[in-house]
Amino acid sequence: MEISVIGVATTKFGELWSVSPRALAREAVFGALDDAHVPLKNIQALFVGNMLSGMLGGQEHLGAFFSEELGMQVPAFKIEGACASGGLAVHTAVNSILSGQYDTVAVLGIEKMTDHRPEDVATALMGAGSEEERTSGATFPGLYALLARVHMKEFGTTVENLAAVAIKNHYHASLNPNAQFHALLTIDQVMRSTAIAEPLKLLDCSPISDGASALLLTSKRVKSQKSKDKIQIVASAVATDTLGLAQRETLTELKATREAAKKAYSQAGITVGDIGVIELHDCFTIAEILALEDLGLYKKGKSAEAIKRGEVTLGSAKHCVVNPSGGLKGCGHPVGATGVKQIVEIVEQLRGNAGKRQVSEARIGLTHNVGGSGGTAVVHILAR
């Protein structure tokens, strides 16, 4: 795979009441163009990762919408795969370059969620779940609470273990100027926060967010003047599982994560031990515990205590830092943007441009983006 990331940018994530989707898209894409020192006219296609523009915004021609807004009249596509829309957009863009159809393309991940009533957003988000889950009134905190209960029963994972994920990711977010949250959390704050779906509390859940992130990708056919900042995508892999939890063989893992990771390691020719930095899909604290095990960093039932011991925290990590951006929990989760932002963060880390949250000596990074409760998983591996 010979794809270079030559430009990256992200807006601040958060409750961006005064910023329109158009303005978010411009900030992200023009930021990535500036970063790459590439003129707009060089972009040959636009891939938009977004989940909710139709349900919340009434707009379902989103590729052409943003290509017009950005002044690039190029082939444009919206890729939807629930909360994995951003990761799928990157995968689709990578394949479009490898195909030879396009040489240099832009990927925009974007979501505007706070303009709507929280009840409407929660209902729309259940569009990622199975029909049975939606019609029976399940919510995503409820589904991940089920996964947490199974993990606690099988492996002795505790609510304090869950809290440790939130505390770590808020610590990392406090070092990230673009993160939604900058306040550090204490174990008491997490434990005393409102119960959302037991055992998950408010501070176990990622927030509702606005934001946009963008990448410029190019093939080795194109020479870039800024080679020092070029980071390679060395694997791009997708896997699916059943939409609903009821149909799964097991609830102690997300099979799609395991399969996407296996394919990605094979494509990249690496093992999990080679990875120095990971951005993974911690939509709820339990999701980070599951992902560290499903990606192969820890054996089943062993990641929760490791997180608590600081083994994947900046400053105390053994060999791999997880979610240095703050993750979905601390940095925010504008759903279509998340999978793209994860790659922006890994690129900044591998370039050595991550400021106070820089992971030292990382040469290989991984991103992990999930749709729904594991119906889709996307894994990318990047290297400098």
Place this chain on the structure above:
Amino acid sequence: MEISVIGVATTKFGELWSVSPRALAREAVFGALDDAHVPLKNIQALFVGNMLSGMLGGQEHLGAFFSEELGMQVPAFKIEGACASGGLAVHTAVNSILSGQYDTVAVLGIEKMTDHRPEDVATALMGAGSEEERTSGATFPGLYALLARVHMKEFGTTVENLAAVAIKNHYHASLNPNAQFHALLTIDQVMRSTAIAEPLKLLDCSPISDGASALLLTSKRVKSQKSKDKIQIVASAVATDTLGLAQRETLTELKATREAAKKAYSQAGITVGDIGVIELHDCFTIAEILALEDLGLYKKGKSAEAIKRGEVTLGSAKHCVVNPSGGLKGCGHPVGATGVKQIVEIVEQLRGNAGKRQVSEARIGLTHNVGGSGGTAVVHILAR
């Protein structure tokens, strides 16, 4: 470009009150697998073209939804580009094969529209238009009526010319068992039908439809046992224009169609004169007149009389038959399915399997799928 279409199938299009989206998807995809004599386990990825599952159905994880339903747990993607979603899904699938990531993939175009109130469907369809158009209360018949008025003023096109498109396409549909309409139209019937947005009458407009169509695509890396039925995709091209009519340089053409066609002819190494059969996007009768000119079959202002003279009608065509399936007008327009069904029809024509609507001696065919009022256009060229 070395992509073979090895299997095709489509459901009947129409008001399919008793058939669920799940059942439509199964009929189309399993039909294509049967057609290709390929087992389900050979399919490595699924590309779904759909516009309205979120707005009308509350489901926004559609790739994983259908991969579960079809029992193929493979990487799955929903591609959205308004009424061009089906064509964009094919383009994306083609690129994913050319990239080397997947060898044999399924494309499913699907839409279920009649389960909802017509007002809600009309509102949702305006998700393909610009914000200004939506918020000012414009509808798609209204936008295409504007295009018709300009064409009438510039070139002397008449309402009888518009009617001739509907009459031809209903004639073709009467020969197609899967078409929504089988009744022939007379000029009097069209002229006396209810005014929707002058000069467009009810019988100038494509209907609201349910339906699904599927393709199996494979690379030349895969050997197929049924080579006699293999049809090649020799060009796959996409172009965009502004979403809204107000921003266009001219209203006498759809620039995106012209640009996508130009790219496609170049990829295929052919000229428009080589094409023997076309499925094009006649969402309104004026759209067929515009498309025949924008694709280069006729000079500007010359296609309307040619259609009326029967130059693109089965049985009397000079050298190219247009919309032998009945087009969107006669065969129906389940929006996400349309771009896929067009390719199904061309494949059947090139194989010589089109029954009563068979175009004689066509060796090269073209499909043309449009999103909104021309914000997106997708052109594919196929050859046997």
